[in-house]
Amino acid sequence: xxxxxxxxxxxxxxxxxxxxxxxxxxxxxxxxxxxxxxxxxxxxxxxxxxxxxxxxxxxxxxxxxxxxxxxxxxxxxxxxxxxxxxxxxxxxxxxxxxxxxxxxxxxxxxxxxxxxxxxxxxxxxxxxxxxxxxxxxxxxxxxxxxxxxxxxxxxxxxxxxxxxxxxxxxxxxxxxxxxxxxxxxxxxxxxxxxxxxxxxxxxxxxxxxxxxxxxxxxxxxxxxxxxxxxxxxxxxxxxxxxxxxxx
Numbered sequence: 300x301x302x303x304x305x306x307x308x309x310x311x312x313x314x315x316x317x318x319x320x321x322x323x324x325x326x327x328x329x330x331x332x333x334x335x336x337x338x339x340x341x342x343x344x345x346x347x348x349x350x351x352x353x354x355x356x357x358x359x360x361x362x363x364x365x366x367x368x369x370x371x372x373x374x375x376x377x378x379x380x381x382x383x384x385x386x387x388x389x390x391x392x393x394x395x396x397x398x399x400x401x402x403x404x405x406x407x408x409x410x411x412x413x414x415x416x417x418x419x420x421x422x423x424x425x426x427x428x429x430x431x432x433x434x435x436x437x438x439x440x441x442x443x444x445x446x447x448x449x450x451x452x453x454x455x456x457x458x459x460x461x462x463x464x465x466x467x468x469x470x471x472x473x474x475x476x477x478x479x480x481x482x483x484x485x486x487x488x489x490x491x492x493x494x495x496x497x498x499x500x501x502x503x504x505x506x507x508x509x510x511x512x513x514x515x516x517x518x519x520x521x522x523x524x525x526x527x528x529x530x531x532x533x534x535x536x537x538x539x540x541x542x543x544x545x546x
Contacts, residue, residue, distance in 0.1 A: 337371035389433035
């Protein structure tokens with residue numbers, strides 16, 4: 300009895316669900332304190348009381364038993380809010396994109412990175428449900444994700460001369476904005492609206508996304524550039540990016 304550990308109570312978003320034997324699954328949630336993975340017995344049964352609260356993109360409360368060896372298992376859960384919207388392809392595509400970024404770039408040892416990105420996960424998913432332009436959400440989140448990983452692009456001033464005036468493009472090789480005088484053939488020239496969105500997004504807090512005027516055109520090439528930058532820096536290859544091309 301003296302070795303019995305207290306239950307753990309958490310609130311978080313389910314970002315990974317790996318089926319196991321029978322109707323069980325390994326579940327991973329992101330919370331304000333980091334990532335937590337635990338075993339969910341019977342959560343894939345249609346009749347399970349936990350099926351809604353243990354679905355991907357569900358924000359739920361969880362009670363976990365802490366067993367010998369610090370292995371966590373689900374005791375009970377309650378759905379607080381679902382971010383799943385299956386009838387909107389744009390929302391589904393960007394939601395899956397966010398989930399893939401989180402699953403491939405974060406683990407339970409990267410606590411500070413998880414804490415840093417967590418508020419932007421929820422604000423981005425809320426913006427999607429509120430009808431904010433999906434690809435604008437994807438780009439905003441990507442900016443914050445790179446920042447959380449410690450490889451964020453400089454979207455404030457020219458990375459070559461440090462000037463803030465006459466910014467006209469982006470260099471993925473040098474990692475940030477480029478001014479008119481420093482632009483070369485290897486750089487990516489962008490229109491004013493895109494440059495403004497990138498700059499405002501880099502400065503915005505999690506609750507300010509929907510105050511930024513959304514982009515309507517030219518977003519996918521920038522997402523592709525960000526994806527190549529991420530791959531070059533970390534080796535992370537984002538497969539769901541292709542789905543965003545048709546949004």
